[in-house]
Every structure is written in structure tokens, then in C-alpha cells.
Amino acid sequence: MRIYAISDLHTDFRENRQALERIGATGHRDDVLIVAGDVADSETVLRETLELLAGRFREVFFVPGNHELWVRGEPRDSMEKFQSVLRICDQVGVRTSPARVGDAWIVPLFSWYDPSFDVNGEGAEDELEAWADRYFTRWPANLGRVDQAFLRMNGPHVRPYDAPVVTFSHFVPRPELVPSVKYLRFRGLPLVAGSLGIEEQIRVIQPRVHVFGHTHIPEDRVLDGVRYVQNHFSRGAGTPPGAPLKLVWTGVDDVFDPPMFC
């Protein structure tokens, strides 16, 4: 049993929807696919995309990203839409809670971002004027910190497991996984990239691999014994797309050679 990872399909965009044909079209009936958020803000497109993938893989796991929680012109809030997205996943047979498949557990971690993730104080607040989540998400008045609200939902799943674990979140778990702003076109990114609380949960679970998305910056490296992988798919964000699928787990004897950087 092999586990593949992808994120940020953004199939709201036609070119990504067309490219979806490349994702696991053949030969993956025994494999697992992790989809680490940002498929679409349209629930219709989300349903169609997940349904297609669920038909190609043995199991598909998913967590909502920020785009799934946009509520443009709707009376409901983003938390109500979150619950609706989980129901859609349930209806099309896509998992959003932990399950053991073969020799490994796959553990989805719900998350959001918080400015305190920017531990180096590099984020440019003025660049968030154009950040769409500011206009397209709406939260219940008594929710408190949004990232903490999602992390609390993971509570029952934050524990040791009796087999190797692959965890995944949409947002970034460690500041080291966001490049310095001097290399970024969007200098506000550290303020909306991740949450330190994701990494706290990862340290309890102790996975072999953690998959994430959101920044559309490819990643594959080992930090403190955990392999952190981002394999974003979207072709529309000004960064080159990753591979259609990235293999992140092949079995209990899986040995990972960290990529060489030069």
C-alpha cells in the first residue's frame, strides 16, 4: 500500500480542472491519496473533484483549506460551511478523521493560521489588504482565535498510535517551512501561513511524515525526525506546480533519503 500526497488543486480554475485528469487516472486502486486542502471554494466543484478522486484510489483523506471556507454572498458563516464540507466528504466516501490503512495510520489535522506564527516579525501587515480571506471568511462572534478553535477539534486524535503515522494539515506547522520574506513576492505570507499549535500536536503524535499545503511552495525535508512534504498542484499561483502525485509512504520499512540541496 502506497500513500501519495497532493494539495491546492484549486479546481475552481478551468486549467486545474483539466489537469485533474492527470491525477491517479490509472493504477492506484490499492493506494491512498492525501489531499491537503484548497480544492475549491465552490461546494459543487469540491464534491465533483473529491468524488472523482475517491473513484480512483482505495482511500482519499482530506482537510479543508482556507478556500473551502469562503462564504461569498452567503448568510452562513465559515464554521457552518466547514461542517457542510465535512458532510460532503462523508457523502462521497472521503475521510476527514484518522484511519489505519494497511500498515499505517493517516491522521488529518484541522487548522487555521495565526499571526503569532511569524516568530521573526517579518510579515508585512500592509500586504494583507489584498488577502482574500479577510473579505470572504466570516467567523462566529464568540469563536475566539480561529486557529485554536480548529486545533481543539483535533484533541481526541492527538495521541500516540500503534503503527507508523502520516499526519497532514492544510496550513504550515513550522516557521522554518516558510521562506524568508526577502524571497517572497507576497511579503505578508508569514502572517497567514500557519500555526505553532499544529507542530505541538505533531510532536505528540510523532508521525514519520507530515504533509501540508497552502503556500504553494514545494517542500520535502526532514526536521527533528519528521519528513515534511508539500506537493502543491495549482498552476495559477505564479509558482511552478509540483508533480501530479508525490509518494510519501511505501511501507513500514520505508527509508527516506532527504533530497540534496545545492
Ligand SMILES: [Fe+2]
Ligand atoms: Fe492554495
Ligand SMILES: [Fe+2]
Ligand atoms: Fe490555502
